[in-house]
Amino acid sequence: MSEMPLARIEHDTDALSRNDPTLLTRLSRFLLVRDGQIAVDADGLVHVPATDLPDELLSWDHLSYLGRSDGEHWAVVHLDATEFKLDPEGMPYGDRRITALHHREFVSLRKIGHELSGIEAGLATAATALGAWREYRTHCPSCGGVLGPRAAGWEGACRDCDLILYPRTDPSVIMAIRDGRDRLLLGHASNWEPTRYSCLAGFVEAGESLERAVARESFEEAGVTITRVEYFGSQPWPFPRSLMAAFRAWTDSEAIEVDGEEITKARFFTREELTAEIESNRLTVPMASSVARYLIEDWYGGPLPVPPTD
Numbered sequence: 001m002s003e004m005p006l007a008r009i010e011h012d013t014d015a016l017s018r019n020d021p022t023l024l025t026r027l028s029r030f031l032l033v034r035d036g037q038i039a040v041d042a043d044g045l046v047h048v049p050a051t052d053l054p055d056e057l058l059s060w061d062h063l064s065y066l067g068r069s070d071g072e073h074w075a076v077v078h079l080d081a082t083e084f085k086l087d088p089e090g091m092p093y094g095d096r097r098i099t100a101l102h103h104r105e106f107v108s109l110r111k112i113g114h115e116l117s118g119i120e121a122g123l124a125t126a127a128t129a130l131g132a133w134r135e136y137r138t139h140c141p142s143c144g145g146v147l148g149p150r151a152a153g154w155e156g157a158c159r160d161c162d163l164i165l166y167p168r169t170d171p172s173v174i175m176a177i178r179d180g181r182d183r184l185l186l187g188h189a190s191n192w193e194p195t196r197y198s199c200l201a202g203f204v205e206a207g208e209s210l211e212r213a214v215a216r217e218s219f220e221e222a223g224v225t226i227t228r229v230e231y232f233g234s235q236p237w238p239f240p241r242s243l244m245a246a247f248r249a250w251t252d253s254e255a256i257e258v259d260g261e262e263i264t265k266a267r268f269f270t271r272e273e274l275t276a277e278i279e280s281n282r283l284t285v286p287m288a289s290s291v292a293r294y295l296i297e298d299w300y301g302g303p304l305p306v307p308p309t310d
């Protein structure tokens with residue numbers, strides 16, 4: 001199978017240039033991120049040239065460096081911190097070029113990740129992750145001082161005590177659990193739309209290995225005992241900061257006992273049963289950009305059927 005949609009990186013991340021004082025002047029293409037979403041148009045990701053960017057945004061206070069591709073130096077504009085106000089007639093106050101940037105259409109990368117090219121996916125995933133980190137980590141956890149960007153947006157430095165922070169990633173596990181008849185276990189979480197089913201997943205706890213997290217989450221959420229675990233792959237899931245480690249797992253448990261809180265329903269499916277559920281619109285599968293979809297299709301043996309539209 002091909003690589004997971006958000007695990008693709010085809011650009012040069014060019015980390016060695018992040019502390020180059022001339023880097024700012026070499027930036028040539030800019031993605032736009034706001035509130036965890038990325039700007040798109042009919043052609044895909046919006047990327048604006050440097051000439052469309054007001055001088056006041058050409059600062060690491062508003063930008064992070066993404067890397068190089070095709071002779072261009074790419075950065076993301078974090079629009080959250082820019083002024084965007086309309087007067088009572090709906091006309092922009094202040095810099096019209098900043099307002100124009102805000103007037104793009106913004107969508108979550110999780111909705112469009114699988115439709116992007118490899119270059120776009122890599123740039124957009126880093127842009128989304130850095131944006132989420134910036135929004136989350138504004139102050140120093142040691143002294144409470146304000147953090148300022150360093151290393152072209154890849155570090156945060158406390159202005160009071162000089163502590164350096166790095167974008168944080170929270171490891172999670174997600175597992176395709178098969179029983180002795182090669183059926184797949186899918187569960188329904190309490191906060192999902194009623195028809196949605198997916199693989200079990202959970203955060204890795206303090207002091208725990210990935211494999212142990214697979215076994216623990218499987219038992220806690222569905223009461224099944226894992227007898228074998230096989231690493232499958234990983235992809236970043238920057239909503240806001242997860243790294244999903246995916247596993248194939250096997251159980252000899254026949255009964256399922258859901259925890260009733262996080263997971264309210266779960267069952268084993270044969271391929272025929274899953275096909276029938278999807279084709280009758282009784283079951284919704286995870287979105288195409290997700291690791292879960294990828295894991296389910298690995299077990300299924302190819303792309304899942306497309307549900308009929310009514």
Ligand SMILES: [Zn+2]
Pocket residue numbers: 140141142143144145158159160161162163
């Ligand atoms: Zn500090």
